[in-house]
Amino acid sequence: xxRRILVANRGEIAARVIRTCRRLGIETVxxxxxxxxxxxxxxxxxxxxxxxxxxxxxxVVGAAVAAAADAVHPGxxxxxxxxxxxxxxxxxxxxxxxxxxxxxxxAGDKLAAREHAAAAGVPVLPAWDAxxxxxxxxxxxxxxxxxxxxxxxxxxxxxxxxxxxxxxxAEAAAAFGDPRVYLERLLSPARHVEVQLLGDxxxxxxxxxxxxxxxxxxxxxxxxxxxxxxxxxxDLRAAAVALGxxxxxxxxxxxxxxxDTERARFYFLEMNARIQVEHPVTxxxxxxDLVAEQIAIxxxxxxxxxxxxxxxxxxxxECRINAEDxxxxxxxxxxxxxxxxxxxxxxxxxxxxVQAGSVVPPQYDSLLAKLVVSGASRTQALTRLRAALARCRxxxxxxxxxxxxxLAASEEFAAGGVDTGYLGRxxxxxxxxxxxxxx
Amino acid sequence: MQLADxxxxxxxxxxxxxxxxxxxxxxxxxxxxxRVGFRALDFISSTAMGVAVRTHREDPWERIxxxxxxxxxxxxxxxxxxxxxISWERAHPDVMRLVYECLVxxxxxxxxxxxxxxxxxxxxxxxxxxxxxxxxxxVAALTYTISAVHDDAFYAGIAAYAAASPDIDRAYIKDPAGxxxxxxxxxxxxxxxxxxxxxxxxxxxxxxxxxSPLVYLTAPDLGVEVLQVACGALANGSSLxxxxxxxxxxxxxxxxxxxxxxxxxxxxxxxxxxxxxxxxPAGQPRQYDAAFTRHQVAGGVLTTLxxxxxxxxxEAKFGAVMDxxxxxxxxxxxxxxxxxxxxxxxxxxxxxxxxxxRYLVVPDQVIRYMLGSFGKPTAPVARDVLDRIxxxxxxxxxxxxxxxxxxxxxRRRLPxxxxxxxxxxxxxxxxxxxxxxxxxxxxxxxxxPDIQPxxxxxxxxxxxxxxxxLVVTKGDFQLSLKGRENG
Numbered sequence: 001x002x003r004r005i006l007v008a009n010r011g012e013i014a015a016r017v018i019r020t021c022r023r024l025g026i027e028t029v030x031x032x033x034x035x036x037x038x039x040x041x042x043x044x045x046x047x048x049x050x051x052x053x054x055x056x057x058x059x060v061v062g063a064a065v066a067a068a069a070d071a072v073h074p075g076x077x078x079x080x081x082x083x084x085x086x087x088x089x090x091x092x093x094x095x096x097x098x099x100x101x102x103x104x105x106x107a108g109d110k111l112a113a114r115e116h117a118a119a120a121g122v123p124v125l126p127a128w129d130a131x132x133x134x135x136x137x138x139x140x141x142x143x144x145x146x147x148x149x150x151x152x153x154x155x156x157x158x159x160x161x162x163x164x165x166x167x168x169x170a171e172a173a174a175a176f177g178d179p180r181v182y183l184e185r186l187l188s189p190a191r192h193v194e195v196q197l198l199g200d201x202x203x204x205x206x207x208x209x210x211x212x213x214x215x216x217x218x219x220x221x222x223x224x225x226x227x228x229x230x231x232x233x234x235d236l237r238a239a240a241v242a243l244g245x246x247x248x249x250x251x252x253x254x255x256x257x258x259x260d261t262e263r264a265r266f267y268f269l270e271m272n273a274r275i276q277v278e279h280p281v282t283x284x285x286x287x288x289d290l291v292a293e294q295i296a297i298x299x300x301x302x303x304x305x306x307x308x309x310x311x312x313x314x315x316x317x318e319c320r321i322n323a324e325d326x327x328x329x330x331x332x333x334x335x336x337x338x339x340x341x342x343x344x345x346x347x348x349x350x351x352x353x354v355q356a357g358s359v360v361p362p363q364y365d366s367l368l369a370k371l372v373v374s375g376a377s378r379t380q381a382l383t384r385l386r387a388a389l390a391r392c393r394x395x396x397x398x399x400x401x402x403x404x405x406x407l408a409a410s411e412e413f414a415a416g417g418v419d420t421g422y423l424g425r426x427x428x429x430x431x432x433x434x435x436x437x438x439x
Numbered sequence: 440m441q442l443a444d445x446x447x448x449x450x451x452x453x454x455x456x457x458x459x460x461x462x463x464x465x466x467x468x469x470x471x472x473x474r475v476g477f478r479a480l481d482f483i484s485s486t487a488m489g490v491a492v493r494t495h496r497e498d499p500w501e502r503i504x505x506x507x508x509x510x511x512x513x514x515x516x517x518x519x520x521x522x523x524x525i526s527w528e529r530a531h532p533d534v535m536r537l538v539y540e541c542l543v544x545x546x547x548x549x550x551x552x553x554x555x556x557x558x559x560x561x562x563x564x565x566x567x568x569x570x571x572x573x574x575x576x577x578v579a580a581l582t583y584t585i586s587a588v589h590d591d592a593f594y595a596g597i598a599a600y601a602a603a604s605p606d607i608d609r610a611y612i613k614d615p616a617g618x619x620x621x622x623x624x625x626x627x628x629x630x631x632x633x634x635x636x637x638x639x640x641x642x643x644x645x646x647x648x649x650x651s652p653l654v655y656l657t658a659p660d661l662g663v664e665v666l667q668v669a670c671g672a673l674a675n676g677s678s679l680x681x682x683x684x685x686x687x688x689x690x691x692x693x694x695x696x697x698x699x700x701x702x703x704x705x706x707x708x709x710x711x712x713x714x715x716x717x718x719x720p721a722g723q724p725r726q727y728d729a730a731f732t733r734h735q736v737a738g739g740v741l742t743t744l745x746x747x748x749x750x751x752x753x754e755a756k757f758g759a760v761m762d763x764x765x766x767x768x769x770x771x772x773x774x775x776x777x778x779x780x781x782x783x784x785x786x787x788x789x790x791x792x793x794x795x796x797r798y799l800v801v802p803d804q805v806i807r808y809m810l811g812s813f814g815k816p817t818a819p820v821a822r823d824v825l826d827r828i829x830x831x832x833x834x835x836x837x838x839x840x841x842x843x844x845x846x847x848x849x850r851r852r853l854p855x856x857x858x859x860x861x862x863x864x865x866x867x868x869x870x871x872x873x874x875x876x877x878x879x880x881x882x883x884x885x886x887x888p889d890i891q892p893x894x895x896x897x898x899x900x901x902x903x904x905x906x907x908x909l910v911v912t913k914g915d916f917q918l919s920l921k922g923r924e925n926g
Binding site: 001003023024025026027292296301304 | 470471473474475508511512699701702705
């Protein structure tokens, strides 16, 4: 059993991991870069260890050794899916809380992941390594070395292809150190649906599905569980579990899919070998603490649940509240939070790392808080979401709270099952209107 | 030197009348308890399961399941006699078999077999039944008392029997009244250990007379492998020795104790905060009381007796009842004062005092004891008392009682289609209690002692709709709220 865990991350996920560790009686040491020394997570952890960068593998492992940590929790982003960190932890005799380095490699390389999915019998979209005669437009240029929306370019006609590939490759090289790109048929309209998996290396169970179709520039903004109006639910979950079994998956992971809304067919998108930002919606409908489950698996326990032990009930919706200005093209809005008032009450959960006085540094992700509401039904969750958003007030930095309020009020979203292009089709002035309304 | 914690069961029973802890209270600290390094946790008894239903309207089976999930590494223990479940009436062996199967399925892996008359055949039969239900660890209780028959050789004999039984894995000296002195420990423990043939020995001595913390310090050198303790507010008093103090003292004497001090302190402080938030008494160190050796009533029963007298407005009779307890115990053949006998002896003593005439009112329990329902009394019952009791019409009725119902017979009588767990609850207690538990819905699973005062304030405010002004002051902080007129 772990006595001490090094939390190698920042922001709300650092606070989230620390909270579970505290509940379990596990000490935490948090890595902090200069900008985060005074952060809320830094004050929550039992100790801190300075690092030059959250991407510094040697620095993180050195901090874990110096702190006499039994394990490293990498959160999401940064080094969470980096096989080098997994290997370095292993070499230092420290447990990496995540899948094996081999699985991280298989999932991290999008081309390899596609092959695994196909081998597991999971449908994949047609793809090409390079421009070819049989290319079916529109296509998406994708980075082989990583996800998260970076290195993506949509191409609708042959004349645009060369330039799009060059730009995507340059962006991918900068983001992931890997310039390889490939082409995949662009599915539109489509929904982004995903399945939460938990495995112990032998057995794999799913913890239900989520819908993350409300996106801007391939970045998720709103997620919900379960995915509303999903006719292929059983097949989708079965496909995800098949992939997890094929990978002999150990830990928490997410199989992401694109759903062809017109033909009701789904295709493998990618495998995220880490905890997701949107994990709280799954926690709300399963009653599980997914960080505790990660720790349990990493401590060497077998899976504690058979599929039949997992019960899903109710509905949950998460809004990512970012320090960004929707009226200015979602431009990040770093600065000092002068006041932060979050709602509380039945079915409301807020995961955050900010409070009055917190500084939002410009160099990191702009996620301030995740507002998660749940209810017995989607209708009840939506009602709660609208009321909760109205009581949410963050001053000092611009936020997208007003945009969320408008989304929650929209009839199309309330109907359920919007596609990934939904938010992009909003008239340009809409967010501005909302900002005015919210004052 | 290993420790087993008894806070959740014996601590709660000894100090808080078994009613103090709810499911949420346990679950909140369970993940930490799991990591302290305890060898096992004394978790529940059939009595505590009944209290969960009756007092808290909580499903005790669900409590076990949730606790097991939160504490996967520490064996959870049930203590029982093997002849009853919740109800004081004797259960059919078939019913007990189902009880054990359900307990193992829910997450109990360690079982104490406790026969109050040290009937070794009954103990072995009980252990066999538990093993058949896949109980992993079975611990025989050698219940300590002071009497002419309970000498070291007597306990060595029971230990030899436990050593020979393939279904008994270890034994413990159980001193429910805290009578064991360091002097007696020095002869008793080696005598018992000498017969156990290598099976581990544990020690469980209540603090009722303030002796056990000292006895525990002699134990490691005498070959005891596990000491049973309690944490924070649930230690001391008539409960078990305080874990933090025992760890510190053992280490002072040079022993190694595989306990995480930081987490142990966290558990202890949690129970301290819970006791304060719920207005429950924290165990205090006790002074030696020479009179106690006469009546030998364990802590939990004493607390219950005091509460019963208080409810009747008869606190002043406590001394008289305790004197009567000593007399009744002698007349009934010196039963060891361990469940169900303290309840039986105290019940009779209470009746004798309240009725104004001895044995005018005789509880059914006492009649059943006379009829041999709980085994053979260790010493003969006083002739005149036996005659007076057995001559009653009720004694003849009970003697003619049909045997206890089997599971198949229970199924025929109880509502169709209910689960095994519900069947057992309905067997053990009135159906209305089980109905009320089901109607109450799932138990809360989260609890924070620190916010209880605020919750209480809010509840009180909610119950006063006519209140128009509220001022809360704490240090420099003042909150003033004023409602509308007629609001």
